[in-house]
Amino acid sequence: MSVNQHTHAGPPYGQPQPGYQGYQQPAYGGQPLPGVPHAQYGAYNGPMPGYQQPVPPQGYFPSLGFPSKGSPVSLNSDTSLAPNLIGSVRALPTSGAPPPASGTSLPSGHQGYSQFGQGDVQNGIPTSTAPMQRPPASQPFLPGSAPAPVSQPSTFQQYGPPPSSVQQLSNHMAGMTIGSTSISAPPPAGLGYGPPTSVPPVSGSFSATGSGLYTPYTASQGPPPPSVPQGLPLAQPPFSGQPVPTQRLPTEVPGFAPPPSSTGIGPSSYPPSTGAPRLPLMPGPPLSGQTVAGPPMSQPNHVSSPPPPSTLSGPHPGPPMSGLHGPPPPTHPPQPGYQMQQNGSFGQVRGPQPNYGGAYPGTPNYGSQPGPPPPKRLDPDSIPSPIQVIEDDRSNRGSEPFVTGVRGQVPPLVTTNFLVKDQGNASPRYIRCTSYNIPCTSDMAKQSQVPLAAVIKPLATLPPEETLPYLVDHGESGPVRCNRCKAYMCPFMQFIEGGRRFQCCFCSCVTEVPAHYFQHLDHTGKRVDFYDRPELSLGSYEFLATVDYCKNNKFPSPPAFIFMIDVSYNAVKSGLVRLICEELKSILDYLPREGNMEESAIRVGFVTYNKVLHFYNVKSSLAQPQMMVVSDVADMFVPLLDGFLVNVNESRTVIASLLDQIPEMFADTRETETVFGPVIQAGLEALKAAECAGKLFIFHTSLPIAEAPGKLKNRDDKKLINTDKEKTLFQPQTSFYNNLAKDCVAQGCCVDLFLFPNQYLDVATLGVVTYQTGGSIYKYAYFQLETDQDRFLNDLRRDVQKEVGFDAVMRVRTSTGIRATDFFGAFYMSNTTDVEMAGLDCDKTITVEFKHDDKLSEDSGALLQCALLYTSCAGQRRLRIHNLSLNCCTQLADLYRNCETDTLINYLAKYAYRGVLNSPVKAVRDSLINQCAQILACYRKNCASPSSAGQLILPECMKLLPVYLNCVLKSDVLQPGPEVTTDDRAYIRQLVTSMDVAETNVFFYPRLLPLTKADVDSDSLPAAIRNSEERLSKGDIYLLENGLNIFVWVGVNVQQGLIQNLFGVSSFSQISNTLSTLPVLENPFSKKVRSIIDMLHLQRSRYMKLIIVKQEDKLEMLFKHFLVEDKSLTGGASYVDFLCHMHKEIRQLLS
């Protein structure tokens, strides 16, 4: 075969259609469906027969074209090495405790909500009655928990008229985990990603999503730190168990010391800020029956009111800031922004940040120590605090479900734990936007420079309390779509002419309603079956796809997993090969399954390789596995088909025998060289021959220098950093892998890569196929069994088990006036609209940017519809639809009031990280700074009240933009430290590209928790503190996590008793900084800390590496790198300095 051949020959999904090429309007009859597709899916149109296991692939036979080693070799020929263990017959994976309510009982409660502000949209979300309540969510994939398919529409009669909505609401509240989750108890299975750290995962145990995963802590944080006034009392009492937000103490009056002259920001006295009060927040989504007359004021900052005169500070050029911490002026109306004032006589004058510009590793001054004579500078307490913003949002919005029935509603922050009720718009777990109010014109959008983007996670896992999207089966006719733009039926389509036709909400085209879909309208113009149909009443749902949505007009076979293990010298010697083989024996019982299927439909195959490839025949009828060696790697083919991909249960004995034998067979290998390209080619060929999609799990250790296609050379050169050629470090060194990736995408072959390098192996090149096929990459540098095996095994278990769709194509449609113009993420695009992913798992996120192509109207707003066509793990072809309606504005102030900075940062980081491929890093950084300065200058110019040019006025919703942006600028990709390798940078770059908003949030601004402040008797987490060295006390122990690492920092003065309790040693000097886990000690402090760490692991999609850092130890440099508010050792600005710099930039733009 020719690997360079472009086999991706156009859209394989039928005839091109206007608007949605490749997906034909189907006409098909009755698709078989697994007994129950998803645990919560109620099929709408009848039960379906079980899915058929496909016939084993035909084609190759071992005797055909087997090149070098002749006939199959029985592995058992060396009997001394092959004990022929009968693979321990493992019980079928059992689910964790199944959720009590499995979806068969349908809650009857209803909740009303307001209209979209458009009285004329008849088929939008209802105004006062509620859609049917979905069955309580249970966890996906839990066998036994799936409801029987709801087979007839009449079933939905039981939804009936809405009973008391209050009851319903309280039920939901009772279901929330806030305040009731014990940290020391095992977390609810649905809360985190991944299996418990040391217990073999249970099938289907991954049911939580990344968003809002701070669950158990939210309510138990204790009273919020006393600094920000909540302008007005909450309209709703806080959720039970949640502390009532307290008034900030006026003692923390913000003040600004003059900045040091080195900041270049002129004179310097800051009058005290009158911290602008927050507006009363709408504490949550509207409740039943409540009418919201407009977009909820979820972001309290108003732009209409003048700043308090007393805050004006004259012509000072220094950085006035949004003073968050001042007591609220009692009568103040909402403020356009917080003003930071200059007046040296007010507020605290802080010393410089410790170690400012000082050379590491000097003895730092910790916060509690008196510093050197203080050059007066901006008081860090008076500038916007991420911790405070997070706390405020938790207090204000964590207690009520977020109901999606209102257009343009800004959701709670990703750091807030909240439940979502789908009432017509997609949950923020699926889609988050940079702004929920879009400028009506492109001129406005350009003026503001605020990027319009959506961060979409189509297969996001939901917490167990929420309901998975329903699966709708329209039978042979398939989903109802607009004739012109091919948008799918959704709550915003408007039925007219008595229900005989509908007008498209995206393109306005009128389409006949198919006879089978006809339904009468009620007196409000709404279809009477509104609540019976998810596609009319919900923001997210799925359609069963017909054969027209399938490649070659043929229903897909279930996918296959192929495990491909590097057995070169390093892999064997480190114990990795043995570890992987041992793990595979048990992990194969936890392959993804659908609904209540007894076993996974996924077939498995095994390959080992070094310079040559070894395929294994594990057919169930064999007494022993057979090995076939392919040494002609230049033209890769698969030497056997029958017996290569097998059902785990049928071939259990042979597989177990194989996995026992592999480590023995290669125990004495001296082969150090590896190939890589042929490995992927082999997997791809195997899937092609089996005519199925699938995933390759490749465990690889070294730069592939052996003679073969895709051979690489070591081209690492750190001298290129900060030169115009730096970008080449991020570019693949050959186009071979790009071409291979195309072939993989065409076949639905997703590649997950586990790397174990001891030196440079060119992640930028090896990662190409992983990246373009939607796969995941994991890296364990200098892998050591003792310290790294837990992390690797947890990652592997989760990766094998997680929900994944194959052969996926995503299209985002928009209403007239805007369109999707740019995409960021791990995927391949062969045209400008369709995002193709060989595999898409529940953690993968695609960021989409929109641009205007016409004017928008405030009345009609803007709509997005994300349609994802994919093959489920059982081989079922489906469409998942997410709809979101946004507001449109003619006033810039409305834009700034409805932005979400966390999402903005997600977009900006991905934009910048892509930029380094083509531009010098410095240019990328400058462009980021410039864009943000323009965003803030536009606000200042058009939205803020007139005030001194010396004031920095930040929009309330963007007051964290400077601090977060600075974190992006200082990140390893854009400003690497000396210890950061080229591979690290390429790796991080690839990870960030697929991150969701919660992940980028904690990645760029890590969470720092004072462990010694934790209350061992409560469930609560200690309140997080800001990421600065001056917040650390040498008498305390802290934990810092960023999604990839967990650091435990121990101060030099920590009490001996605490050290004993946590580490089991008697003194600071005896603490080992090579620990990869904390010792299990029977005392409250140890238990508490370990439970916190376990909880954090469950919240993240990857198992974090634990690193113990002793104060003043050499590892502390690594730790300080994550104290992102401080000046970094590599020259990254401190938060304070960066803020001053931003202010200067803004003033230049305004002058």
Ligand SMILES: [Zn+2]
């Ligand atoms: Zn249309």
